[in-house]
Amino acid sequence: MLQSCWMLVASLLFATMSSLVKLSAGAAGTFEIVFYRSLIGLIFVSVVMLINGQTPHTKYLFGHIKRSVLGTLSFTIWFFTMGHLPLGTAVTLNYTSPLFIAGTFVVAALIHHQKAPWSLAGAIAVGFVGVCLILQPSVNSDQLPYAMMGLFAGALGPIIFFQIAQLGRLREPALRIVFYFSLVGVIWGFAGCWILEGGFKMHEFNVWVGLLGVGITAVLAQVAMTRAFAYGNMMLTACFQFAVIPFAEIISVVFFNEALPPVALAGMLLILAAGCTASIITKRQRHPTAK
DSSP states (O other), X not given: OTGGGHHHHHHHXXXXXXXXXXXXXXXXXXXXXXXXHHHHHHHXXXXXXHHTTOOSOOSXXXXXXXXXXXXXXXXXXXXXXXXXXXXHHHHHHHTTHHHHHHHHHHHHHHHTTOOOOHHHHHHHHHHHHHXXXXXXXXXXXXXXXXXXXXXXXXXXXXXXXXXXXXXXXXXXXXXXXXXXXXXXXXXXXHHHHHHHSOSOOOOOHHHHHHHHHHHHHHHHHHHHHHXXXXXXXXXXXXXXXXXXXXXXXXXXXXXXXXXXXXXXXXXXXXXXXXXXXXXXXXXXXXXXTOO
16 A cells, blocks of 8 residues: 555656646657656666665566557657647546556456456446546647557556566666666657658757656656556555545646636546546455455
């Protein structure tokens, strides 16, 4: 339980990072933001690992690469959509991951001819009603492709988080997991910036401050999230992950003056309720005697 609470810390940091990405997106390209975010994270984690006497050496390199590539692809898509969607909408779509995680349990039960958790399926359906309520008022026809990309990034969540959990069961330190994630992000961001965005650019001071803030909040959030998923209860952690949505909405209303239509607020509340309910149901099914 206590380990899963690190996800609440990560959620606040991720919401802050999202606002900084949105501020920087007008001046810096997506891959450039990915590069600096990953570079700052790589430097930070490398220093902490050195102080703690840890090394990048691992017996499970393929697992780290798989987690890192999928994770980097996911947040690259998320950063890209951030510049084309309202902050709250972009964050909400990306954080549909817990719903997909719960859906994975339903599909697995059906495949193995086990009793399907229909109450869990109902919670998932309610969650997607919430997604539809958000898309209807908050996304126009020009923004729809970006919304679908954000939803795809959320759908990658189950694969990524199960991989993190597997590395945790193998007793891989959270810092080592983040190290490889940051390393792949540096390589990916550098290549994408030069090939697709024409190389790195000089920016004004406030843009550099924003990029530095993205990197710092991202690495701290990544360490907290990795610790939560690797050592905490996965479904409870997934439930806490939804906390980023109200955090992001508060930031979008206060700092970006973005309107929040009542129907969109209703959709976010449905997603929050569905995610928490799905997590609780799954936890009880795995531990029937738990009170």
